Amino acid sequence: MIPYIQSKLVIKRSNNNLPYTLVSSSKLDGRADGVVDSREKLLEFCFDYCYWSVDPADPHYASQEEVFQDLGVSVLSGSSEGYNVCLFAYGQTGSGKTYTMMGTPDSIGLTPRICQGLSSYECYICLCSFLEIYNERVRDLLRGGEQKKRASLRVREHPEKGPYVQDLSQHVVSDCKQAMDLLEEGIANRMTAATHNHDASSRSHAIFTIQYTQAILENNLPSEIVSKINLVDLAGSERADPHYCRDRLTEGSNINKSLVTLGIVISALAQNCQMSSMGRRRHCFIPYRDSVLTWLLKDSLGGNSKTIMIATVSPSANSYNETLSTLRYAAHARNIVNKPRVNEDANVRLIRELREEIDRLKSMLLSFEMRNPSPSLSDERDGNLSDIVLQNELKVTHIVTSA
Numbered sequence: 001m002i003p004y005i006q007s008k009l010v011i012k013r014s015n016n017n018l019p020y021t022l023v024s025s026s027k028l029d030g031r032a033d034g035v036v037d038s039r040e041k042l043l044e045f046c047f048d049y050c051y052w053s054v055d056p057a058d059p060h061y062a063s064q065e066e067v068f069q070d071l072g073v074s075v076l077s078g079s080s081e082g083y084n085v086c087l088f089a090y091g092q093t094g095s096g097k098t099y100t101m102m103g104t105p106d107s108i109g110l111t112p113r114i115c116q117g118l119s120s121y122e123c124y125i126c127l128c129s130f131l132e133i134y135n136e137r138v139r140d141l142l143r144g145g146e147q148k149k150r151a152s153l154r155v156r157e158h159p160e161k162g163p164y165v166q167d168l169s170q171h172v173v174s175d176c177k178q179a180m181d182l183l184e185e186g187i188a189n190r191m192t193a194a195t196h197n198h199d200a201s202s203r204s205h206a207i208f209t210i211q212y213t214q215a216i217l218e219n220n221l222p223s224e225i226v227s228k229i230n231l232v233d234l235a236g237s238e239r240a241d242p243h244y245c246r247d248r249l250t251e252g253s254n255i256n257k258s259l260v261t262l263g264i265v266i267s268a269l270a271q272n273c274q275m276s277s278m279g280r281r282r283h284c285f286i287p288y289r290d291s292v293l294t295w296l297l298k299d300s301l302g303g304n305s306k307t308i309m310i311a312t313v314s315p316s317a318n319s320y321n322e323t324l325s326t327l328r329y330a331a332h333a334r335n336i337v338n339k340p341r342v343n344e345d346a347n348v349r350l351i352r353e354l355r356e357e358i359d360r361l362k363s364m365l366l367s368f369e370m371r372n373p374s375p376s377l378s379d380e381r382d383g384n385l386s387d388i389v390l391q392n393e394l395k396v397t398h399i400v401t402s403a
């Protein structure tokens with residue numbers, strides 16, 4: 001949020017269980033030039049958290065640390081359990097996305113805090129990559145040499161792993177400092193430009209990915225779980241201004257195109273989740289491929305990922321419409337139910353499933369024997385179940401010995 005404008009729009013923090021309210025009030029505090037609107041409109045939105053970070057002196061002021069404790073810590077815990085996690089910031093230009101995701105040197109944001117938090121986990125391989133989507137093209141932000149930096153990369157789709165960027169550089173990091181250095185290098189390479197609302201506006205969507213592998217021992221079998229954290233700082237949505245130069249207009253229209261597609265994807269996913277919850281089968285098509293952003297975030301938006309969306313809004317009275325649209329966007333996104341699963345080794349999963357099946361069959365056998373004490377009655381069924389148990393146990397032994 002922009003800290004310096006006293007606003008006509010107030011996001012009131014109410015009692016914990018009540019919805020947060022966006023109020024269009026009749027007063028323009030501290031501003032003499034605005035048109036005073038005597039009508040008051042009350043709109044209610046429900047979110048998991050609501051932060052007010054305009055004035056550090058305000059008793060409700062939310063610091064970067066508070067946001068990290070609520071959101072960053074759950075990113076770390078989800079990924080340490082082996083889930084893919086995605087955290088993305090969406091909002092109008094200048095409303096604080098980069099501040100929230102990256103922060104400033106005096107007040108570091110979520111991404112560097114997550115890197116710091118990761119350093120306390122025991123992982124034996126940690127890989128980082130950093131890309132930006134500028135004018136619907138993917139660029140590697142961590143590639144040396146001017147030529148390579150400007151080259152656009154192809155997005156492809158793996159049948160199991162989903163969409164990925166071909167030839168994107170991945171960098172092994174062994175401590176927090178190395179990850180922070182990569183982050184700084186990438187931020188310096190990112191496309192920014194001055195717009196009316198913001199003199200260093202990010203003109204691209206940036207995705208910082210941390211992939212780390214943990215060694216575990218499951219079912220006496222050495223195994224590994226791989227977790228992926230996608231930290232996304234989207235470019236700001238903004239109305240087109242005919243006074244901008246051609247480059248700015250092209251950037252703006254591409255940014256808006258991908259954000260519109262993101263909105264359509266979010267609405268369609270939310271609608272599908274609603275239909276599923278009502279037991280209906282007919283689902284609408286999700287146009288992931290209509291923009292590079294939605295294609296790359298396919299899994300994060302509607303698949304195997306625990307995803308957090310942060311909606312940033314400006315308290316400025318002039319931003320009423322953008323604020324409303326951001327809150328509607330976020331309200332839609334809140335209805336999406338993803339299906340995250342632990343990224344465990346395929347053999348370990350098979351062993352777990354077979355052992356569960358063995359336990360289930362054994363308890364079936366036991367209850368069958370108890371209900372039919374006469375051996376002649378239960379012999380045939382008993383024999384079948386015992387055979388399946390034996391086969392499954394042999395499969396488990398085979399996997400364990402051949403691993």
Ligand SMILES: Nc1ncnc2c1ncn2[C@@H]1O[C@H](COP(=O)(O)OP(=O)(O)OP(=O)(O)O)[C@@H](O)[C@H]1O
Pocket residue numbers: 001002003053054091092093094095096097098099100104198200201202203234235236237312
């Ligand atoms: N809560 C805050 N406290 C202090 N400064 C803030 C806060 N939110 C934003 N700012 C400052 O406001 C300015 C704009 O914020 P930021 O760059 O994060 O906006 P943005 O949403 O990423 O914009 P764009 O989409 O144009 O890149 C920056 O100078 C940032 O440091």
